[in-house]
Amino acid sequence: MxxxxxxxxxxxxxxxxxxPLPAAAVAGGVRIKDIARVQSDRLHPLVGYGLVTGLAGTGDSPANRATRQSLANMLSQFNVTLPPEAVNSRNVAAVMVTAGLPNFGRQGDTIDVTVTSVGDARSLVGGNLLLTPLNGPDGKTYVLAQGGLTVGGYRYEANGTVGQKNHPTVATIPGGGSIEVAPPAPNLAQLNSFSVSLLEADYTNAARIAESINAGLGGAYAKARDPDTVSVQVPDGYRGRFVELMQRIEAMEIAPDLRAxxxxxxxxxxxxxxxxxxxxxxxxxxxxxxxxxxxxxxxxxxxxxxxxxxxxxxxxxxxxxxxxxxxxxxxxxxxxxxxxxxxxxxxxxxxxxxxxxxxxxxxxxxxxxxxxxxxxx
Structure with a gap:
């Protein structure tokens, strides 16, 4: 038929x-803030290795030598000397801790961290992350992380029956990272120019962003260099007032060209x-x-x-x-x-x-x- x-x-x-509506049918348009960002506004990836304690028998098994060695090294810092072979506990799990350090973070600010198991732990529910330094690509420590884990799942075993939801070996600690060293940030008050980067590269949208900025500022201050970047010159009236300039630019709207x-x-x-x-x-x-x-x-x-x-x-x-x-x-x-x-x-x-x-x-x-x-x- x-x-x-x-x-x-x-x-x-x-x-x-x-x-989504076609570009010509978008009535109010889309804010530049929603489809682009200033290139100086970024996150610096951090990573660290730590231990999670307090697990109810769901941690790494004694066969995991890395966890036993790490626990023995940690105890030695408190004047408790034990060979790794003598450590036998399933309440501890070796984990990797990751976070993103904002470019304008300051010392004492807190950020969220993510904790993932690297051993054979069955679940991180109820665990607590011990003090863990988080390092950048340069090897320097920028954040110290610790605290109770928030797990969006569970795993329970009884008499050979297993009940599991989501991934209990991945957890987060909201506000668990404390910034100790602030990342180098540009001095916005001294900037003569900056770049606006599109979240998704597109020639048409880059050109429209430049047109919208020029129309809003009343001059030829913006120019699309490529489908991903728009260069903007700081007007003389906004020297030393970068925040006010960005407030105005982010609120400008364009009719985005949508790709099929x-x-x-x-x-x-x-x-x-x-x-x-x-x-x-x-x-x-x-x-x-x-x-x-x-x-x-x-x-x-x-x-x-x-x-x-x-x-x-x-x-x-x-x-x-x-x-x-x-x-x-x-x-x-x-x-x-x-x-x-x-x-x-x-x-x-x-x-x-x-x-x-x-x-x-x-x-x-x-x-x-x-x-x-x-x-x-």
């Missing part, structure tokens, strides 16, 4: 279809796309072929004989049959100007599964009928 589908912007099959894109998650069968993503006129044939093999077991019982022998006995045998069921296939014929929303709605009416919808979209991209970038996760 053939199905010609009208425009319907809804979704079924448990698929998420987000419908379809994101597919094969594990969950989720499709996220803009409703304005176009599909070229094409025909899609969809059908299922089901093959089932049925085996019936039976027993062959010989008739009663007057003179039985060892050659005559009961025998088991099996009969197998193959059933082929081919459901009626369906053909979809897309029209000029059709969108992903049209296609998905039509497939929903045919009761197509989410994973089959993903396969259809991949086939459309391979045939050149899908006018969008297809991202498969």
């Amino acid at each position: 053939a199905c010609r589908f009208p425009f319907i912007g809804a979704l079924a099959l448990g698929l998420a279809l987000l419908a 894109r379809v994101v597919v998650n094969e594990r969950t069968g989720t499709v996220v796309a803009g409703a304005n993503v176009r599909v070229a006129p094409t025909a899609i044939t969809y059908g299922d072929l089901k093959i089932s093999i049925v085996t019936e077991n039976a027993v062959s019982q010989p008739l009663l004989l007057r003179q039985p022998s060892e050659a005559i006995r009961t025998e088991d045998y099996a009969n197998s049959r193959i059933d082929l069921q081919e459901q009626g296939g369906a053909t979809l014929v897309t029209q000029p100007g059709g969108t992903i929303a049209d296609l998905v709605q039509a497939l929903a009416k045919l009761r197509t599964s989410a994973r089959d919808v993903v396969s259809v979209l991949k086939a459309l991209k391979a045939s050149g009928a899908l006018h969008a970038e297809l991202i498969v996760q």
